[in-house]
Amino acid sequence: MIKLSRRQLLQRASAGAALATIGAKAPPAAALPQSEDSIPKKAGFEWMRTVRLMIAEGYAPPFYPSLDYEPQKALEIAKRVHFNAIRYPTFSYLAFYPTQTKLPRHPELGDRDPFRQTIELFHNAGLKVVAYNPLNHPFMDVHSENPQYRDWMRYDAEGRPYRTRHFGWTEFYEGCLNSPLRDQTLQAVREVVTNYPVDLMYFDGPYQGMDQRLHYCHCQYCKAAYQKARGKGIPLQDASTTWDDDFEYQQWLTQDVIEAFMQQVCATVRNVRDVPVVYNDTGLLSGDWRSRAYRYVDGFMFEAADTPEEKLFNLRIGQSTGKVIWTYISSHTEYDRQHLKDKTVRGWYSTPVAGERLMLDAAVAAAAGAGYCYWGLNRLFYEPKEVLDGPTIGGLKKVMDFAAQHEALLQSVTHQPQVGVLTGAQTQQWYKGEKFVRENYRNYYYGAFQLLKDLNFDAEPFLDFEMTPERLAKYPLIYAPNAVCLSDAQCSMLGKYVEGGGLLLATHLTSVADEFGRARKDFGLADVLKATLLSPEPVEIPDLYLRADISLTIAGIPPDRYFPQDPQVVAFEAKGEGIAETYDRGHRRRFGTAAVATRFGQGRVIYVGSGLEAVYAETLNESIRTLVAALLSELVQKRRNNYEVEFRPGLSCQFASSKDILLLHLFANTGSIWKKLLVQESFLPLTDVVVRLRIPEGHTIKSASLLWSRSTPPWKIVNGMVELTVPEVHPYELVRVDLHT
Numbered sequence: 001m002i003k004l005s006r007r008q009l010l011q012r013a014s015a016g017a018a019l020a021t022i023g024a025k026a027p028p029a030a031a032l033p034q035s036e037d038s039i040p041k042k043a044g045f046e047w048m049r050t051v052r053l054m055i056a057e058g059y060a061p062p063f064y065p066s067l068d069y070e071p072q073k074a075l076e077i078a079k080r081v082h083f084n085a086i087r088y089p090t091f092s093y094l095a096f097y098p099t100q101t102k103l104p105r106h107p108e109l110g111d112r113d114p115f116r117q118t119i120e121l122f123h124n125a126g127l128k129v130v131a132y133n134p135l136n137h138p139f140m141d142v143h144s145e146n147p148q149y150r151d152w153m154r155y156d157a158e159g160r161p162y163r164t165r166h167f168g169w170t171e172f173y174e175g176c177l178n179s180p181l182r183d184q185t186l187q188a189v190r191e192v193v194t195n196y197p198v199d200l201m202y203f204d205g206p207y208q209g210m211d212q213r214l215h216y217c218h219c220q221y222c223k224a225a226y227q228k229a230r231g232k233g234i235p236l237q238d239a240s241t242t243w244d245d246d247f248e249y250q251q252w253l254t255q256d257v258i259e260a261f262m263q264q265v266c267a268t269v270r271n272v273r274d275v276p277v278v279y280n281d282t283g284l285l286s287g288d289w290r291s292r293a294y295r296y297v298d299g300f301m302f303e304a305a306d307t308p309e310e311k312l313f314n315l316r317i318g319q320s321t322g323k324v325i326w327t328y329i330s331s332h333t334e335y336d337r338q339h340l341k342d343k344t345v346r347g348w349y350s351t352p353v354a355g356e357r358l359m360l361d362a363a364v365a366a367a368a369g370a371g372y373c374y375w376g377l378n379r380l381f382y383e384p385k386e387v388l389d390g391p392t393i394g395g396l397k398k399v400m401d402f403a404a405q406h407e408a409l410l411q412s413v414t415h416q417p418q419v420g421v422l423t424g425a426q427t428q429q430w431y432k433g434e435k436f437v438r439e440n441y442r443n444y445y446y447g448a449f450q451l452l453k454d455l456n457f458d459a460e461p462f463l464d465f466e467m468t469p470e471r472l473a474k475y476p477l478i479y480a481p482n483a484v485c486l487s488d489a490q491c492s493m494l495g496k497y498v499e500g501g502g503l504l505l506a507t508h509l510t511s512v513a514d515e516f517g518r519a520r521k522d523f524g525l526a527d528v529l530k531a532t533l534l535s536p537e538p539v540e541i542p543d544l545y546l547r548a549d550i551s552l553t554i555a556g557i558p559p560d561r562y563f564p565q566d567p568q569v570v571a572f573e574a575k576g577e578g579i580a581e582t583y584d585r586g587h588r589r590r591f592g593t594a595a596v597a598t599r600f601g602q603g604r605v606i607y608v609g610s611g612l613e614a615v616y617a618e619t620l621n622e623s624i625r626t627l628v629a630a631l632l633s634e635l636v637q638k639r640r641n642n643y644e645v646e647f648r649p650g651l652s653c654q655f656a657s658s659k660d661i662l663l664l665h666l667f668a669n670t671g672s673i674w675k676k677l678l679v680q681e682s683f684l685p686l687t688d689v690v691v692r693l694r695i696p697e698g699h700t701i702k703s704a705s706l707l708w709s710r711s712t713p714p715w716k717i718v719n720g721m722v723e724l725t726v727p728e729v730h731p732y733e734l735v736r737v738d739l740h741t
Contacts, residue, residue, distance in 0.1 A: 042274075044274075045276045045298055045324075047084075047128065047199075048200065048276055048278070048298065048299055048324045048371065049324055049369075049371065049411060050084075050371070050403070050407050050410075050411060051084065051085050051128070051130075051326060051371035051372065051373070052082065052083045052084045052085065052371075052372045052374075052400050052403060052404070053083065053084075053085045053086070053087055053130060053326070053371065053372060053373040053374065054074075054077070054078045054081070054083040054085070054086050054087070054374050054376060054377055055086075055087045055132075055328075055373055055374060055375045055376030055377060056069070056074060056086055056087060056088055056089060056132075056376060056377040056378070057089065057092075057375065057376045057377065057378050058089025058091070058092030058093075058094075058096060058132065059089075059092045059093065059166070059167045059169075060167065060346075060378045061378055061381070061382070062377075062378065062381045062382070063089060063092065063096060063106075063378075064092060064093055064094065064106075064169070065169065066108065067096070067106050067108040067109065068381070069096075069114055069381075071114055071117045071118040071121050072121060073381065074086060074118065074377055074381075075118075075121045075122060075125060075127075077377065077380050077381070077388070078122070078127060079125065079127075080385075080388050080397075081374075081380075081388060081393060081396065081397045081400060082397055082400040082401050082404055083127070083374065083400065084127055084128060084404075085122075085127055085128035085129065085130055085199070086118065086122055086127065086128075086129055086130065086377070087130040087131075087132050087202060087373070087376075088115055088118050088119075088129060088130070088131060088132060088198075089132045090115060090131050090132060090133050090188070090192050091103060091132075091133065091134055091139075091188060092132075092134065092137070092139065093138075093139045093141070093169075093172070094106040094107075094139070095109075095188075096109065096114060096115060097109075097113055097114070097115035097116070097192075097196075098111075098113055099188060099191060100191065101184050101187045101188045101191065102148060102184050103139075103184055103185075103188060104139070104144075104146070115196060116196065119196060119197060119198065123197070128199040128200070129198050129199055130198065130199060130200045130201075130202050130278075131192050131193075131196065131198040131200070131201055131202060132202050132204065133188065133189055133192060133201060133202065133203050133204070134203070134204045134205055134207075135185060135203050135204065135205030135206035135207065135261070135262075135265065136175045136176075136177055136181065136182075136185060136205050136206055136207045136208065137166075137204055137205060137207055137210075138164045138166050138172035138173070138174055138175065138207075138210050139172060139175070140152065140153065140172055140173040140175060141170055141171075141172060142163060142170065142171045142172065142173060143170065148180075149173060151179060151180055152173075152175050152176065152179045152180060152181035152184075153173045153174065153175060153176065153179070153219065154173075154174045154175065154176045154208075154209055154212070154217040154219060154222075155217060155218050155219045156215060156218060157216075157218045157234075157236055159218075161173050161174075162174040162209060162211075162212035162215065162217075163211070163212070164209070164210040164211035164212060165211060165344035166210060166211075166344075167344075167346050168342065168344040168345035168346050174209045174210060174211075174212055174213075176208070176217050176219050176221060176222060177206060177208050177257055177258070177261055178217070178219070178221040178222045178225050178257065179219060179221045180221075182261065185265075186264065186265065186268055189201070189265055189268050189269065190268050190272060193268075193269050193272045193273055193275065194272050194273075198275065199275065199276075200275055200276045200277070200278060201269050201275055201276070201277050201278070202277075202278045202279065202280075203262075203265060203277070203278070203279040203280070203297075204279070204280045205279070205280070205290065206258055206261050206262055206265070206290055206293070207290070208253065208257065208258060208289060213289075215237065216234050216235060216237060216249060216253075217234075218234055222234060225256075225257075226249070226252065229252055229256055230248060230249075230252060234249060235249050247516060250289070253289055254289045254292070258289045258290050258293065259290075259292065259293055259296075262279075262290070262293040262296050262297075263296050266296045266297060276298045276299065277296075277297045277298050277299075278297060278298060278299045278300060278301065278324070278326065279293065279294070279297050279300050279301075280300065280301050280303065281293070281294050281300035281301065281302070281318075282301070282302055282303040282304075284300075284302070284314075284317070284318065284425070284463075285314075285317070285423065285425055285428055285442065286425075286428055286429070287425060287426075287428050287429020287430070291425070292465070294321060294323055297323070298323065298324060299323045299324030299325060299326065299371075300318065300323055300325065300326070301325070301326040301327060301328070301371075301373060302314040302315060302318055302325065302326075302327050302328070303327075303328045304327075304328050307669065308360055308361070308364045308652070308667060308669045309446070309449075309450055309453070309652055309669065310442075310446055311327065311361070311364050311365075311368075312364050312367065312368055312652065312654065313445070313446055313449045313461055314327070315327055315364075315365070315368035315369075315370045316368060316415070316449075316459075316460055316461055317423060317460075317461040317462065317463065318370075319368070319369070319370075319415070319460075320460055320461065320462040320463070320466070321463070321466065324371065325368070325370045325371065326370060326371035326372070326373050327365050327368075327370050327371070327372070327373060328373050328374075328375050329358060329361045329362050329365065329372050329373060329374045329375065329396065330357070330358050330361060330374060330375050330376075330379075330396075356391070356392075356395050356671075356682050356683050356731060357671070358374075358392060358393070358395055358396040359395030359396060359398060359399055359731060359732070360667060360669065360671075360683060360731045360732070362395075362396055362399035362400070362403075363399055363665075363667045363731060363732035364667060366399060366402070366403055366410070366665065366732070366734075367652075367654040367665035367667060367732075368654065369410060369411075369413075369415070369656070372399075372400070372403065374396065380393070399732075402707075402708065406707060406734075409661070409663075409736075410663075412658050412661065413656035413657055413658045413661060413663050414656060414657070414658070415458070415460065415654070415655065415656050416458055416642055416655060416656065416657060417458050417459060417460030417474065417475060418457055418458045418459070418475070418476060418477065418641070418642070419452055419457050419458065419459045419460070419475060419476075419477045419478070419479055420459075420460055420461075420462055420471075420472070420474065420475035420477070420478050420479070421445060421448050421449055421452070421459050421460065421461040421462070421479050421481065422462065422464060422467070422478055422479065422480040422481070422483045423445045423461045423462060423463055423464060423483075424441070424444070424445065424464055424481075424482065424483040424484060424485060425463050425464055425465060426464050426465060426485035426486070426515045426516075426517075427441060427464075427482070427483060427484040427485040427513075427517075428441055428442070429517075430485055430513075430515070430516050430517030431484045431485050431513055431517045432517055433484070433509070433513075433519075433536075433537060434537050435537055435538050435540065435568060436484075440614075441482070443611075443613075443614040443617040443618060444481040444482040444507075444508070444611050444613055444614045444617075445461060445481050445613075446617050447481065447611075447612075447613035447614050447615070447616045447617030447618075448479050448481035448613040449461055450613075450616065450617060450620075451613055451616050451624075451625065451628050452479065453652055453653065454620075454625055454647055455625065455628070455629050455632065456641050456643060456644050456645060456653075457477075457632070457641065458641075458642055458643075458655050459479070460474075460475070464483060464485070464486065464490065464515075465515075467490050467493055467494075468493070469493055469496065469497070472493060472494070472497040472502065473497070475502075476502070476503060476636070477502070477503040477504070477505065477632075477635060477636060478494070478497065478502065478503070478504050478505070479505045480494075480504065480505070480506040480507065480510045481507050481508070481510075481611065481613045481614075482507055482508040482509055482510060482611050482613075482614070483506070483510045483511065484508075484509045484510065484511070484512055484513050484517075485513045485514065485515050485516070485517050486510070486511045486513075486514070486515060486524055486525075487514055487515035488514070488524065490515065491511055491524040491525050491528075494525060494528065495525065495527065495528045495600070497603070498528055498600045498601060498603035498604075498605055499600055499601030499602065499603060500601065500602060500603065501601070501602040501603050502603045503603055503604050503605075503635045503636060504528070504603065504604075504605045504606075505605075505606050505608075505631065505632065505635060506525065506529060506605070506606075506607050506608075507607070507608045507609075507610065507611055507612065507613065508538070508566075508568075508570060508608070508609065508610055508611040509538065509570060510523070510525065510529075510607075511523045511524035511525040511529075512524070512533060512536065519536055520533075521533070521536075523572075527600075528600050528605055529576075529596065529598070529605060529607040530574065530575040530576030530596055530598040530600075530605070530607075531572045531573065531574055531575060531576070531596055531607050531609075532572060532573040532575060533570070533571075533572050534571040534572055534573055535570075535571045538568045538569055538570045538571075538610075539568070539569060539571065540567055540568045541567055541569070541584055541586075541591070542567055542586060543567075543584075543585045543586050544564075544565035544566070544567050544569060544582055544583070544584060544585070544591065545562045545563060545564060545565050545582070545583045545585055546562070546563045546564075546565040546580050546581070546582060546583070546594045546595070546610075546612075546627065547560060547561070547562050547563075547580060547581050547582075547583050547594075548560065548561050548563075548579065548580050548630075549578055549579055549580055549581055562583065563623045563624065563626070563627045564615070564621060564623055564624065565582055565583075565594065565610060565612075566610035566611050566612055566614065566615050568610065568611065569582050569591065569592075569594070569609055569610045570609035570610065571591075571592055571609075572592070572593065572609050573593070574593040574596040575596075575598075576596040576597060576598030576605075576607075577596060577597050577598060578593045578595070578596050579595050579596065579597045579606070579634075580593070580594040580595040580608075581593055581594050582594040582609070582610075592609075593609065594608065594609055594610065595607065595608045595609065595631070597634060604634075604635055606631050606634065606635055608631070612624050612627065612628060613628070616628075620649065625647075640694065641694065642655050642657075642693070642694050643655050643664055643691065643692060643693050643694065644691075644692040644721065645664075645666070645689065645690070645691050645692075646689065646690050648668075648686050648689060649670070650668050650669045650670040650686070651666065651667075651668055651669075651686055651689065651729065652666075652667055652668075652669065653665065653666055655693075657696075659739075659741070660699075660738065660739045660740075660741060661736065661737070661738055661739065662693045662735075662736070662737040662739065663734060663735065663736055663737075664691060664693060664734070664735040665732075665733075665734055665735075666689065666691075666726065666729045666732065666733045666734070666735065667729070667731055667732045667733075668683060668684075668685070668686045668729040668730065668731045668732075669683075669731070670683050670684045670685075670686060670731070671683050671684075683730060683731040684730075685728045685729065685730035686728070686729045686730070687727060687728050688725055688726075688727060689725065689726040689729055690723065690724075690725050690726075691723070691724055691725070691726055691735055692718065692721040692722065692723045693721060693722050693735070693737050694720060694721050695717070695720055695721060695722060695739070696739065698741065699739040699740060699741055700739065700740045701715070701717070701722050701737060701738075701739065701740070702738040702739060702740050703737070703738045704722060704724055704735070704736065704737045704738075705735075705736050706726060706733055706734070706735060706736075707733075707734040707735075707736055708732050708733045708734050709727070709728070709733060711727070713725060713726070713727070722737055
């Protein structure tokens with residue numbers, strides 16, 4: 001008999017509850033939370049989840065190039081805006097404390113220790129202090145005459161040092177983690193955690209290059225280490241370099257250098273003091289060499305996203321790892337520097353941006369249940385005090401106040417995903433198809449997430465390399481949007497998931513390559529999808545349409561209805577029941593099967609040979625939303641969703657609950673962005689938004705309220721759901737329903 005852990009039992013119970021919500025034989029009850037994934041391992045680390053962090057950035061004023069920083073002034077700003085922590089830069093291009101390492105100190109530091117003074121002031125005020133520690137961030141100024149730098153640099157095969165720009169102050173030499181710089185960095189980490197009573201150690205990195213990170217290092221230390229590990233020289237990245245050469249080197253760099261160093265850093269901290277460890281992992285989805293180092297830390301941070309909807313996706317996929325997640329507030333609102341010749345010169349990082357973007361940014365973090373990291377002190381330090389009371393920072397402060405007021409409530413609930421979005425980090429890193437646009441691949445998984453949100457499906461994205469049978473069992477439905485690169489083991493897991501009763505919606509080139517991008521002759525999921533690949537590359541044809549071959553009766557879609565089709569389609573032969581075909585409108589011809597439906601074991605599958613979700617991300621096309629709704633209805637049939645909100649352009653939702661409370665976060669991305677003034681954005685209100693929340697079985701309604709606007713709307717019961725109207729979402733609202741058990 002297999003003995004399951006408590007966590008595994010909870011995951012299976014959660015999956016069963018969710019199936020009751022979405023499956024064909026579901027009773028009219030909402031799923032109640034069971035997951036413990038996002039709870040920190042130690043009670044003393046709980047404060048991480050409710051951090052409202054003000055970042056003191058060491059790469060800009062008031063720290064660099066001139067040291068104007070005043071700890072007392074920083075504390076006054078933090079208290080005024082209701083932050084509960086500061087992130088102090090121990091080091092950036094220079095050290096901002098009296099380090100005993102060989103790393104350069106700020107020349108204006110003298111005998112002062114502003115780091116220690118900051119800790120004393122903030123701790124006396126009851127606030128936390130987070131230490132920022134870069135791991136091989138560029139700092140070696142090319143104009144410096146420091147002879148040690150020559151021994152720390154990364155070099156190309158011709159012996160020339162690599163350079164990078166970073167913030168645009170000057171050029172810096174890139175450092176190598178295999179050089180003696182590694183020991184200096186570890187010594188600095190040990191020095192900080194030993195000598196300063198910080199509340200958390202935050203790491204940026206580890207990096208192995210920045211602007212030149214894709215070029216391999218040929219310094220003496222890398223050559224010796226690679227020769228010892230692999231018995232060969234470092235690939236030259238020229239015509240003589242094979243795919244196998246590159247693959248072997250990148251695996252060595254990822255595992256033996258980057259991840260091994262991160263493990264060493266974490267061990268260094270924990271051998272001194274038991275404090276939480278967080279790092280910057282914005283590259284989680286890019287296949288960055290440091291992207292999997294989150295396994296050794298207690299939490300990590302996503303910096304930013306292009307849209308609020310993408311930010312919500314990023315935070316939710318981060319939470320799927322079981323770690324505490326933080327996010328930058330405001331970093332992407334820097335102006336775009338169109339008139340500057342040198343685009344590496346950053347713009348106005350010391351000046352607050354205008355408009356309501358900060359408030360919406362913080363509201364998205366609230367909806368996700370993430371920590372807030374305002375970027376940062378440098379935008380407020382030189383401003384008059386009145387700025388803190390103005391509409392821009394005032395909007396941020398309003399969310400900070402709201403988060404503090406409702407902290408216990410927001411931490412008492414958990415998300416209830418009904419659909420798992422299989423996100424192709426392996427595809428992003430390895431796939432090199434002729435028609436594959438790497439920089440826009442994210443449109444597939446972002447589009448899938450947005451489609452599900454707009455159709456009132458609670459969705460949780462998860463990483464392909466994090467796939468396990470237990471994780472799949474959490475979700476009644478898996479959506480695999482163009483997950484090209486899947487291993488044989490991952491394909492087998494998905495097959496067993498469906499065979500056991502799971503539901504799968506897969507699109508486009510899902511499973512046509514293995515986990516490292518090596519093409520297969522057929523779908524790895526061919527037996528499950530009941531489809532045979534006819535060509536390894538999709539075709540691109542203008543003005544394609546998708547025509548339903550059969551009546552999608554549940555969704556009320558009649559046969560012969562034409563929908564706009566993705567102009568990039570896969571040629572495949574259907575072994576299952578073809579439910580749609582692609583029609584080439586320009587040539588008046590049928591191109592081939594567009595979608596196939598089948599049963600596999602006890603489960604059901606729909607495969608669509610195109611990336612409709614990517615088109616949706618780029619257009620928000622209503623016809624695509626209608627079509628995907630019909631396909632999902634065919635899969636899930638008698639759907640029992642946790643909530644229903646009428647579709648309104650720009651409106652997004654996030655549901656969470658506890659045993660006696662239902663919460664629905666609403667935020668409205670209805671900004672009036674000018675074509676040029678990208679940072680000056682205000683938001684138009686969405687009015688009279690009708691919301692329905694499913695009442696869990698065995699419960700009745702005690703009360704309903706709107707927490708952001710502090711109002712109590714009238715409500716009624718309709719088909720097992722509590723219905724109310726939200727008068728206005730501008731740009732945020734939080735619906736609370738209290739239950740009688």
